[in-house]
Amino acid sequence: MMTKAHKVMVVDDEPDILELLTYNLEKEGYEVKTATNGKKAVTLAQSFQPELILMDIMMPVMDGVEACRQIREMPEMRNTFIIFLTARSEEYSEVAAFDTGADDYLTKPIKPRALMSRINAIFRRESQKTSSEESNLIEVGDLSIDRTSYTLYKGDNQIALPKKEFELLFFLASNPDKVYNRDELLQNIWGNDVYVLARTVDVHIRRIREKIGEHYIKTIKGVGYKFEIPE
Template sequence: MPAESVRRRVLVVEDDPVINQAVADRLRAEGYDVVRAFDGPGAVAAYGESAPDLVLLDVMLPGFDGHEVCRRIQADRPVPVLMLTARTDEADILVGLGVGADDYLTKPFRMRELVARVAALLRRVERAAELAGRRALELGDLRVDGPARRVWRGEEEVRLTPTEFDLLLCLAATPGAVVTRERLLAEVWGWDGATGTRTVDSHVKGLRAKVGADLVRTAHGVGYALEVPGSTP
């Protein structure tokens, strides 16, 4: 059962009734309050009615797909989204991350891993509040305002997803220093252990596309570093 005294509510969106029921049953057994939906329009409606703390969202849905569901609910208020997908192509995964998903889990998945991902994402929300409380940073032409959760490159404001912002803020705390994938998982996602490093890599690609490829350096086999814009090598 979640350690929090208040029961967290999870919206499960999956068109396969067997998978939907199995996931709902397991989450209820873990102490979560569960709301269920089976298609795109139903998911958006259930989200508005139930105000969940987290959304488990299948990509392939009747009505409109999970990407459109994610886009619509994130426009209402930021909420952690774990996408469930049968697709393993990186381009498809990046689309989900780009519309505001925090993480993804490929089918078939183990219930134990799903529960662990849900708990980690809920911890990430708490960590995000802590990270955002840090002071504003100015690194060359990059400005990061933690409390306001806004980023500028030069005069242009950069629109980041909640996870991309937290990832940037974590890297910006020690500019120039390599931060391991494992530390990023622990700091941003609240995960322990090395599993899930592909999630970090996918989010970094999305971050680079928005703030500039020159800003985030890869230390192959180790992690990433934020380079100060305009600094000499």
């Protein structure tokens, strides 16, 4: 039994999909609200504050990729888990989705039982992470990375990072000078419950470097990445 219902927002322009997902989510005990296009999703996200969003890509008024980008710009939505559910299977659509801050990308047709299992696992993992989390603060160079509050400072300036970018940076900074390949980073940051492309790691590394500088995370050609403590 859930002591407090997790909040999930479903965004799709197909009434049958909205009805199917709402039914299955509510049966699992989640609080659900729906939107029929990206523009409505952005407005609803501000008031509903969902912990997880299931979103289509091809929708009228505003597509899912643009909606995801705008939602990720809201400070209170940085930690919201966003899963795209779409009929589009082209690689460029998947890359665009992750580049705007998506956490997962699933192609239709939807298998409700498998999807519910995945969502339950996501919330279970987040709950375990929160309950076991100790005060974690890494100070290196001009960076201050605080895992308890998900805040990052570079000197006196606070830098906003989406959740996965923050977790990737914290993980690498927690293990300086250790080289990790893409599969290891995918496993440690995204886990077994989410399927993403290996290039997703590259996208996230690039975005982190844009914000903290190029010298902290070094590319080991043909192997992976490592965090270097500046001298």
